Amino acid sequence: MAGWLWLRCLFGPSLHRIHRPPQQPRPEGRAGRRGWDYLPRSLERHTDNILGWASALWSLSYYSSPLILCYLYRKGYICSSKLVPVSQYVGTVLVCLLGVACLRGWGRWRNPEYLQFVSILEETRRNHTPNNKKKLASYDFDFSHWPADFSWKEVSNPKFSKGGVSLLKPEPKHRGATDSLLNSVRTLPCHIISYLVAHSFGRRMLYPGSVGLLQKAMRPMLQQGQARLIEEYDGQRNKLISCDGNEIDAMFVDRRGERGPNGKTLVICCEGNAGFYEVGCMNTPLDGGYSVLGWNHPGFAGSTGVPFPQNEANAMDVVVQFAVHKLGFQLNDIVVYAWSIGGFTASWAVMSYPEIRALVLDASFDDLLPLALKVMPESWRPLVTHTVRQYMNLNNAEQLCRYQGPVLLIRRTKDEIITTTGPEDIMSNRGNDLLLRLLQHRWVCTAFITHCGITCELCSSLLESVYIGYEVDDDWCMSVLQSYQTDRETPFPWSVGKYTEQHLHIRPDHHLFRFFQARKYMRNFETTHCTPLPISEFHMPWKL
Incomplete structure (x- = not known):
């Protein structure tokens, strides 16, 4: 039994906070607090710091690997005679890190709080009952170990297939068979470069919140925001499985049992390109007494995947399905609220589910292309245009025009992000173009x-x-x-x-x-x- 527990502690998730102690009195000195940060003992704390630094160095080396490889090649280190010692050194480091991980498992095994947590986690995995889930919700830990709460497969008649939800595509240019073949050969280098740009720095420039180093820097702030949602608003954290297999980290605050007219309305929040539900636009409808459902983009915080348009739409689809089939809201009780780039998933949701009650877009834009051209060199214009249209086609205005319900656009008069010339020129605010497309x-x-x-x-x-x-x-x-x-x-x-x-x-x-x-x-x-x-x-x- 002791060996089994040690293995669970060795391979178990990192524990960050205890929101509510399940069926146990609060430790001495913590009686005035609803929750507290998990305090590892000395051995676990030191070994965890070592593994954390190793993870950060690996991330740095991953992102800078092209530069490192070029440097090593120019210095003549990439050859068989020098690679053998390097491989031996790397093997030694890996063995040392494995030993550090074993010591961390030993430190966790000696901590009663972690032992209780890992026992509840294992019990919930075996028997996912509401009571076990409630106990597990008392802990904040690595979300990859959280059991799934809802999957798109649970819907008896899903709106979309496993291949993914429907997106609006740019209209193809009609060509003859010979012209199409010649054009494909001629534009092949552009297609290859566009793919590399979109899947490397392009996606990270568009969604900086998906960069691991930024998430590590923001982790204390995100943990504090999540603790506030759970401990002050009785929020419920959920893992949703979208049709592409991504795990979506969502937070639901239920106000239906409270007094007030707004609790029966669910506001689904869509965050910006560096926003997280823990510290994002969820706070606005919460202050208004609404029931609120927030979620993180694929690749953000606990959500897996990468935030390309198809994955974004797949994630939004399972969020809407979860609200209807698991939380019990009708579509005409749901309002979608989005900030900035979240307007893409919000406009997709109301386009695909036209029964949704209303849409509120704050500081959003009509199309990504003009904003992308603004920040890139003029000589890159053809490449940027092809990359955006092929891989990052955030066509909010087209999607919005397919929705028949009520819409509110909030334009920020000093907006410095979605203007094409500068915050002082409100005429270049792309929110104007979004309004004009809607009126037209x-x-x-x-x-x-x-x-x-x-x-x-x-x-x-x-x-x-x-x-x-x-x-x-x-x-x-x-x-x-x-x-x-x-x-x-x-x-x-x-x-x-x-x-x-x-x-x-x-x-x-x-x-x-x-x-x-x-x-x-x-x-x-x-x-x-x-x-x-x-x-x-x-x-x-x-x-x-």
Whole structure:
């Protein structure tokens, strides 16, 4: 029995915190705290530090391996006579690290808190009952050892197949058979370079939160944020298995049993490219009393995989399925809220599940390509265009236009990330383009925009003052829309307010109709890109 426990301690996960002691009194000196950090004893602490440094050095050498190999080659170290001593040295280091791991297992075996934890973990793996899961939820440990709570296979009639969910693809250029073959041969080097760029520094530039070294640096902050969600809000951590096999780390806070009108509404939060649910936009709807479901991108914190668009959509799909089939929410009780790059998965969700109640996009953009071209050299333009369209096609506007429900766009007037020229130029904020695409699709107003130059008006920072200055009659606009809705039960686009250039001269009040629509779909927030959104700025979208 002792040998079995030692093996479990040797190969067991690292324990970080004890949120609630399961069926045991709090240790002396900790009576005033709901949870506490796990305190390893001296032997476990020192050996764990050694293994941690070894892991960090391995990560550094992995990312810098091209430079290291080039240096070793130029110095003549890559040859058979010198590789043998190096391999012997590496073998010695590995044996030493194995010995350190054994000592760490011995240190864990001597710690009663770790022994109790590993016993509960093993019992939960054998018998995944709600009681055992509740006991295991009292601990914060390496998420790779957490038992799965939900899988896409549990859905009797899954919306999508095991091959992955559906994504919008760029329209192919039609060519003859000979032209297609010649073009494929000609562009083969570009395809190879694009693949290498996308799967190396490109993906890490787009999603810096997936870089292991950054996650190590943020680990104390993430652990503190997770402890807050579990200990203050009674959050439930869950592992979801998506159709591509990735494990998605999710956190659910249930407010349905509390007083207040918002608890029955579930807000699913989609984080930014360096955001985590532990410290991200979950806090905004939590402050408003909503039930909240947050999740981490593939490759972020406890989630596995890499955050390419297909994997992102697969993860979002299993999150929605989990909310409906495991948590018991209806689609019309769900609001999707996203910040920044999270707008891609959010717009995909409402496109794929049109019954979702509403969508709120904060500091999001219409398309990734203009922002990618902004930060890359002009000479790289063809390569960047091909790479984005082929591997990182975050086409938020196209997906958004396929959703019929209520939408709210929050534009940050000092945004320095999604502007193409700078934070001082609000006309270059890509949120403007997202709004225009939405208006053009829903209200068939292309002729109007071309005629009166509403593009410039919407892109200016004076949207509110323009709206007030023109004295838009809200009651008249609402009566027009309600009358149209009563007469026609048709989806968008609506042709209400569609006039030719001659009509615009005859009926100038229809100029103001577009300002009414713009204000209903977009709100300004006077701040920069990364400022947390206060609950006072979080509103349910306008619905006719």
